[in-house]
Amino acid sequence: MVDVPAGDDRPHGSGGSRQVAFRGGGFAPQPQRWVGPAVFAALLLLWEAGSRTGVITPLILPAPSEALQAFADLVNSGLLWKHVSASLTRLVAGWTAGTLLGLAVGTLIGLFSITRAGLAPLVAAIFPIPKIALLPLFIIWFGIGEGSKVATILFGSFFPTVIATYGGIDAVDRGLIRMGQSFGLSRAAIVWKIVLPSAMPAILSGMRISASISIILLVAAEMIGAEFGIGAYVLLAGNLMATDQLIAGVAMLSILGLCVSWLINRAEKYFLRWRA
Amino acid sequence: MDLEIAGLSHRYGDLEVLRGIDLKIASGEIVCIIGPSGCGKSTLLRLIGGLERPSQGAVLQLGEPPADSLNPLTYIFQDFALLPWRTVAGNVSLALEGHRLGKTETDSRIADVLERTRLADFAGVFPKQLSGGMKQRVAIARALAVNPAVLLMDEPLSALDSQTRELLLDDLVGLWMREGFTACYVTHNLNEAVRLGHRVVVLSRRPGEIRDVVEIDVPVPERASQAARLAELQQELWDMMRQEALTADRELADG
Numbered sequence: 001m002v003d004v005p006a007g008d009d010r011p012h013g014s015g016g017s018r019q020v021a022f023r024g025g026g027f028a029p030q031p032q033r034w035v036g037p038a039v040f041a042a043l044l045l046l047w048e049a050g051s052r053t054g055v056i057t058p059l060i061l062p063a064p065s066e067a068l069q070a071f072a073d074l075v076n077s078g079l080l081w082k083h084v085s086a087s088l089t090r091l092v093a094g095w096t097a098g099t100l101l102g103l104a105v106g107t108l109i110g111l112f113s114i115t116r117a118g119l120a121p122l123v124a125a126i127f128p129i130p131k132i133a134l135l136p137l138f139i140i141w142f143g144i145g146e147g148s149k150v151a152t153i154l155f156g157s158f159f160p161t162v163i164a165t166y167g168g169i170d171a172v173d174r175g176l177i178r179m180g181q182s183f184g185l186s187r188a189a190i191v192w193k194i195v196l197p198s199a200m201p202a203i204l205s206g207m208r209i210s211a212s213i214s215i216i217l218l219v220a221a222e223m224i225g226a227e228f229g230i231g232a233y234v235l236l237a238g239n240l241m242a243t244d245q246l247i248a249g250v251a252m253l254s255i256l257g258l259c260v261s262w263l264i265n266r267a268e269k270y271f272l273r274w275r276a
Numbered sequence: 277m278d279l280e281i282a283g284l285s286h287r288y289g290d291l292e293v294l295r296g297i298d299l300k301i302a303s304g305e306i307v308c309i310i311g312p313s314g315c316g317k318s319t320l321l322r323l324i325g326g327l328e329r330p331s332q333g334a335v336l337q338l339g340e341p342p343a344d345s346l347n348p349l350t351y352i353f354q355d356f357a358l359l360p361w362r363t364v365a366g367n368v369s370l371a372l373e374g375h376r377l378g379k380t381e382t383d384s385r386i387a388d389v390l391e392r393t394r395l396a397d398f399a400g401v402f403p404k405q406l407s408g409g410m411k412q413r414v415a416i417a418r419a420l421a422v423n424p425a426v427l428l429m430d431e432p433l434s435a436l437d438s439q440t441r442e443l444l445l446d447d448l449v450g451l452w453m454r455e456g457f458t459a460c461y462v463t464h465n466l467n468e469a470v471r472l473g474h475r476v477v478v479l480s481r482r483p484g485e486i487r488d489v490v491e492i493d494v495p496v497p498e499r500a501s502q503a504a505r506l507a508e509l510q511q512e513l514w515d516m517m518r519q520e521a522l523t524a525d526r527e528l529a530d531g
Contacts (some may be wrong), residue, residue, distance in 0.1 A: 173355065175357050182350065183350070183371045184346075184374065185374055194359065234421075274360055274361040274404065275400045
């Protein structure tokens with residue numbers, strides 16, 4: 001700053017002394033271990049109290065204890081595992097296939113001019129289509145069974161992975177590639193030992209995005225036509241106005257999402273441990 | 277093995293970077309290349325090691341490299357070029373992996389070069405945990421692991437602070453006295469050039485031509501005690517470069 005404010009009261013060699021006021025600090029959030037669970041518990045308690053006193057109508061929102069009871073019924077009836085395993089199978093199959101294909105295509109686009117020129121515009125054109133819109137088409141192609149559901153999830157996780165992978169490859173430090181060449185490494189060794197590890201952080205954040213898209217598509221696909229699966233369970237509960245089951249199903253989806261995110265965190269910790 | 281650079285010219289599209297470079301690097305000799313910024317000295321080094329194809333002229337290897345040399349022309353880069361996801365030992369290992377040496381031979385070579393660069397205690401450490409000077413020592417260890425015939429050093433000390441630079445410069449002098457390596461050393465730092473070089477090649481501003489070659493007549497081991505003579509030589513180089521640097525600076529500012 002060059003200009004001096006008009007009311008400048010700097011002591012010019014004389015005058016009293018005062019301490020320089022502290023104006024740094026802040027902008028550094030500290031972990032607070034108990035606050036999160038406390039907010040969560042308080043909200044549940046408030047909700048439970050509201051339901052018991054009749055402030056919240058049970059038809060609109062059941063008490064948490066009732067949702068828990070619905071969940072216990074589901075466990076006791078033995079249907080829980082049927083729903084969860086159906087959902088997990090679709091999710092794992094679709095996401096794994098989509099991610100592997102996406103990695104392969106993304107690497108090809110990242111490495112070779114001809115595949116880039118041919119495929120990148122195609123990817124750009126198909127990526128923005130909400131994949132749910134393709135579900136009716138997939139049902140016609142692959143039938144109402146597992147095929148259309150897995151295909152939707154595969155498609156949904158394929159494109160974010162492609163884009164993350166070739167974006168990551170584009171961002172690889174050319175200095176490292178030149179270093180590899182200067183030591184006479186083969187092209188394959190440069191891709192395997194320098195390019196792909198460099199792109200790993202971008203690939204992992206692409207996986208995080210594709211996993212959450214996959215869960216959305218899973219539920220949507222199961223709502224259109226499935227006997228078992230968490231999405232089918234939630235839809236049925238809605239049709240029967242069984243809000244307690246509905247809440248239990250939604251809570252299961254939340255837990256599923258948390259598990260997926262935990263797994264990806266573990267993968268990041270493992271693959272990116274050199275960044276710590 | 278000697279290197280000969282014969283009639284080398286290079287251009288990027290319309291931009292002429294180097295013009296008619298003729299230079300010989302004899303075995304056991306350190307040739308320093310200095311010049312104003314943007315004069316093409318780093319390009320010259322990339323051409324020498326085959327990382328770029330010259331527009332005209334050629335770089336010739338005279339004689340065969342030693343049989344045990346895995347990578348005769350080996351670079352040391354300004355930004356170290358270490359893989360952050362590999363440990364110190366892993367980074368050295370990268371240079372050896374394509375050569376089918378077998379595990380015991382690879383391990384013993386890694387241990388040997390880490391010992392020679394005083395890094396033995398840091399074999400399992402990731403680059404992120406190391407200081408700049410240590411990182412460059414890892415890069416030097418990696419280069420030594422392949423028994424290079426000629427080391428091509430691209431401003432290896434320029435990314436370091438001045439104290440670390442001084443220490444590492446002593447390391448390089450010590451290494452040369454023990455092992456007598458051949459090197460082409462590009463720098464913009466005249467002090468490094470007179471401390472390390474047997475000959476200093478002065479390039480003109482772009483397009484880079486050889487303006488002069490100055491012999492440093494003090495033997496490398498005695499240079500620490502001949503500060504006055506070195507200062508004189510450094511001044512001589514600076515007088516040669518000053519006008520070029522000034523003009524080059526204006527050219528760059530004009531775009």
